Amino acid sequence: MTITYPRLNRDGAEPLWMQLMRALRAEIESGELGPDQPLPSEAELSDMFSVSRTVVREALRELVQQRLIYKIKGRGAFVAARKTELRFVGSTSGSADDLRESGRRVTTQTIHQSLGQADEREAALLRIPRGEEVVRLRRLRCVDGQPWLLVDTALPARLVPGLERAVLENQSLYDVLRRRYGIEPAAADRWIEAVFPEPEDAALLEVSTSTPLLGIESVAWLDDNTRFEAYYALHRSDQTRFYVGIR
Amino acid sequence: MTITYPRLNRDGAEPLWMQLMRALRAEIESGELGPDQPLPSEAELSDMFSVSRTVVREALRELVQQRLIYKIKGRGAFVAARKTELRFVGSTSGSADDLRESGRRVTTQTIHQSLGQADEREAALLRIPRGEEVVRLRRLRCVDGQPWLLVDTALPARLVPGLERAVLENQSLYDVLRRRYGIEPAAADRWIEAVFPEPEDAALLEVSTSTPLLGIESVAWLDDNTRFEAYYALHRSDQTRFYVGIR
DNA sequence: CCGGCCAGCCTGTCGTGACAGGTTGTCTAT
């Protein structure tokens, strides 16, 4: 435990436990502490950072919630194993974007809409060179006035010229793609996971950062060689369950 | 706040905060307190149950995690709205039971296997009369030695006679159904949600009760009139993501 | 050599006290 600890800021601008949590998280994510390696004990951390055990436990509790560490009574706290990916077989047709639930008032609000250059992740998902122009959308969808889904979408700009200026408010993106660009989705891959939201996303969805949400990563194809859309959607799991009909 | 509070048991068999949590949860789930109604303040609860505010806060924290209440600083704690269901369109073929990930050691352990009478939920899902005989399975599946999935399955006994005595260890249930009973799944409905596990399930999966898991409820058909399997699977979301290929 | 006992460490639980800062309602001065 060669933790190089920063001095905690006591001006009250930020809770001590949050600062400590971040310090420990940085230590873990930097890889200094490998999986299943023990953290210093609560008493040691209390001494090292000159805070009470209350603060230490609050910080560790948050890290446990984030699944970055796990604790064993009588032993200590340990770094959790990194997330590994396993595939879930299946095939599905249909699009979340086309959802309209009868009897429910669905509104979609575009928070952000712009042209940009594909970053590493977008480039990999869309199979385009890094830096190629993409249209980015950040939309919040509400059902009966309740925040329900937050989705970040990226599309290659050359496939959807002018989309960055289109008015999408309360329209299905897939409708616009079909009508304006003649894009008909042929295939897609989706990954579903349970995650905690980042503070900014949590605020938009009006949940706490410790609320488990359903995260869906999706890539959609026009044909075998052309991926036209990548998105990551965060669903409020207290508002919905996913239904998959298998036929 | 007409909370009819039970006296808490101080024999140490169960933590005070857990007892208090349960008492409050019972109060909420009984419907005595409607959505958005305030709970007594922490100080009041502390007095009412003769415990320290530490205990009260621990109990409320757990209820917040379970999304049964929410708290607002400077205001109080309030009953959360009930979970509503929304449908996610799509269709999928393929079975989670057939999963074998290349290069991974998959083992399945049968925890429980017995004959019983269908309860309310099983009867509704399988569309059979309450009390009809069902075969119940509780299985834990591990990947590379790590608990990965806990699944409770129920099948009408008349469709799978003797299944309660079959040796399923490390076999795909769907293989057994196909080979021994000639059952070929034709359709299924699945619901995916993010949930917290019950203590017993958490222990089996070796996670804390505050770890968000992916819960999948599924019903499978032989034909339009015959439902042959209902299960509820809890997936460790830190171990996997679901993949859905859309074609 | 091996098994059981036990000290010591660690987390879990609980109590008490204190202050900061957000929220609400009321009271007051304009």
Added chain:
DNA sequence: ATAGACAACCTGTCACGACAGGCTGGCCGG
């Protein structure tokens, strides 16, 4: 009547102390 000051209440944060009980490793007796 309205705006601002203020008290009362509430949760958030933090400190300190205490004991229960799980876990490990080492000591010791067989």
